[in-house]
Amino acid sequence: MNSVLLATFRRELLLAIRNTADVVTPLFFFLLVGLLFVLGLEPRPELLVAVGPGVVWVAALLASLLGAERLFRADFQSGALELAALSPQPLSLHVLGKLLGHWLMASLPLLLLSPLLGLMMNLPGQALSMLLLVLLLGTPVFTVLCALGAALTVSLRGGGSLLALLVLPLTIPVLIFGSRSVVQSVGGEDVTGLWALATLTMLAISLGPWAIAAALRISLE
Amino acid sequence: MAKERWRWFHKLASPPHVFGLAGTLAPWFGGLALLCLLIGTVGGLGFAPPDSEQGDGYRIIFVHVPAAWLSLFVYTMMAVACAVGLIWRMKVAFAVAVAAAPMGAAFTFLSLASGSIWGQPMWGTWWEWDPRMTSQLILFFLYMGFIVLNGAFADQRSGDKASGLLAVVGVVNVPIIHFSVDWWHSLHQPATIMKFDTPSIDLEMLIPLLIMAVGFKLFFAWALMLQLRTELLRRERRASWPVRLVVGDGKEVK
Numbered sequence: 170m171n172s173v174l175l176a177t178f179r180r181e182l183l184l185a186i187r188n189t190a191d192v193v194t195p196l197f198f199f200l201l202v203g204l205l206f207v208l209g210l211e212p213r214p215e216l217l218v219a220v221g222p223g224v225v226w227v228a229a230l231l232a233s234l235l236g237a238e239r240l241f242r243a244d245f246q247s248g249a250l251e252l253a254a255l256s257p258q259p260l261s262l263h264v265l266g267k268l269l270g271h272w273l274m275a276s277l278p279l280l281l282l283s284p285l286l287g288l289m290m291n292l293p294g295q296a297l298s299m300l301l302l303v304l305l306l307g308t309p310v311f312t313v314l315c316a317l318g319a320a321l322t323v324s325l326r327g328g329g330s331l332l333a334l335l336v337l338p339l340t341i342p343v344l345i346f347g348s349r350s351v352v353q354s355v356g357g358e359d360v361t362g363l364w365a366l367a368t369l370t371m372l373a374i375s376l377g378p379w380a381i382a383a384a385l386r387i388s389l390e
Numbered sequence: 391m392a393k394e395r396w397r398w399f400h401k402l403a404s405p406p407h408v409f410g411l412a413g414t415l416a417p418w419f420g421g422l423a424l425l426c427l428l429i430g431t432v433g434g435l436g437f438a439p440p441d442s443e444q445g446d447g448y449r450i451i452f453v454h455v456p457a458a459w460l461s462l463f464v465y466t467m468m469a470v471a472c473a474v475g476l477i478w479r480m481k482v483a484f485a486v487a488v489a490a491a492p493m494g495a496a497f498t499f500l501s502l503a504s505g506s507i508w509g510q511p512m513w514g515t516w517w518e519w520d521p522r523m524t525s526q527l528i529l530f531f532l533y534m535g536f537i538v539l540n541g542a543f544a545d546q547r548s549g550d551k552a553s554g555l556l557a558v559v560g561v562v563n564v565p566i567i568h569f570s571v572d573w574w575h576s577l578h579q580p581a582t583i584m585k586f587d588t589p590s591i592d593l594e595m596l597i598p599l600l601i602m603a604v605g606f607k608l609f610f611a612w613a614l615m616l617q618l619r620t621e622l623l624r625r626e627r628r629a630s631w632p633v634r635l636v637v638g639d640g641k642e643v644k
Contacts, residue, residue, distance in 0.1 A: 317559065321539065321552045321555065321556060322539070322542070322552075324543075324548070325542050325543065327542075328542075331538060331539065331542060334531070334534065334535050334538060335535045335539060335556060337531075338528050338531040338532050338535065338560075338567075339559070339560065339563050341528055341567055341570065341571070342563070342566045342567055342569075342570035345570045345571065345573070346570055346573075349573075362573070365569075365570070365573075369566070380555065380559060383555060384552065384555055387548055387551040387552050387555065388548070388552070390545075390547070390548050390551075
């Protein structure tokens with residue numbers, strides 16, 4: 170049973186490594202969104218510190234959304250998804266393997282790049298490590314929600330623009346808990362949102378694959 | 391015996407039966423709604439005393455609060471209907487959800503708009519990033535997502551299931567959104583600035599408000615029955631029962 174998970178995971182990694190452009194584009198997009206914010210605002214250091222956490226989060230969210238649309242599309246078009254659904258192995262495990270691979274290749278680089286964007290925003294040192302921690306907790310939720318949206322819209326022609334409308338409202342709690350935690354750590358206050366964020370992460374990881382598998386079966390009908 | 395007892399429930403899965411039932415119920419809901427709305431409006435605008443701080447300006451509450459309550463009620467109802475539809479594969483349940491969604495969105499919009507119109511003179515601002523307003527705005531987007539996703543599929547059944555799943559996921563998220571937005575606000579906004587002073591509401595204001603709330607719910611029920619009939623006809627346009635309904639009972643029409 171676990172071999173499904175491992176096989177999909179390995180396949181996802183291989184596909185990502187062979188399509189480097191798909192991995193690198195969201196990263197540049199992430200940095201560009203941050204840059205645009207800085208250029209659009211006045212580059213006053215205290216202002217940048219105030220808006221920085223929110224900007225990094227929104228940029229991470231948009232970059233996740235960019236890669237999410239393709240998550241199931243190729244498998245859907247080639248019929249691989251249908252085979253996975255028909256196989257006796259649970260589809261949710263296949264989904265979990267895909268999610269793991271996707272998170273590792275799409276979200277982890279984003280996470281590692283985020284201190285750079287944080288530095289551009291003049292965030293102090295302890296805020297940068299907090300940013301890493303909350304992104305580590307938050308990006309799995311993004312991945313799950315984006316995958317759910319992608320699974321619901323994979324059979325649609327104009328699914329991409331719809332995806333944003335479906336997914337973004339659902340991501341608001343993560344955005345709020347995450348960016349507030351960083352703001353609190355900048356201000357030297359107690360960070361109180363981490364437990365809530367961790368709960369959301371656990372919920373997303375445990376229930377997400379199951380809901381995504383259900384969504385995929387609907388799209389495959 | 392047990393079977394007999396549940397027959398009314400199983401009948402709810404049959405579109406022609408529900409079509410007829412909605413037709414029977416609609417005038418009752420409509421009449422009662424009219425009655426409640428009349429009494430509530432006269433009581434609220436005519437007899438309730440003016441507010442000690444806001445004067446007569448507070449009277450928009452008689453539209454604003456019922457609409458806000460209803461916006462949450464409709465979403466929950468939609469999610470329950472979708473869950474029923476997904477679990478027991480009940481086509482009629484999806485029709486109920488799809489019929490209710492635009493009205494839910496409309497009530498959400500009404501509560502936002504009336505709140506904004508109320509806020510302008512009282513708070514001096516059209517929009518405040520207050521937790522309630524923010525989560526209400528997000529609720530509006532959730533409705534929009536449901537409506538657009540449902541309409542995006544060529545096949546009605548796939549659209550129903552996909553948007554149904556979204557509604558169920560969304561309803562899990564609504565309390566989380568509410569909580570998170572609340573939490574976010576409590577940290578960043580000193581509660582003194584925009585604190586809306588609610589003097590323990592006068593009974594003479596409360597009674598018309600409750601009557602209005604019931605009236606709004608009945609109005610929604612009335613409109614839902616009519617919408618549901620249209621939706622059922624649209625979905626079952628290839629079935630034979632609508633034709634039989636028009637031409638007369640028992641007659642087969644080709």
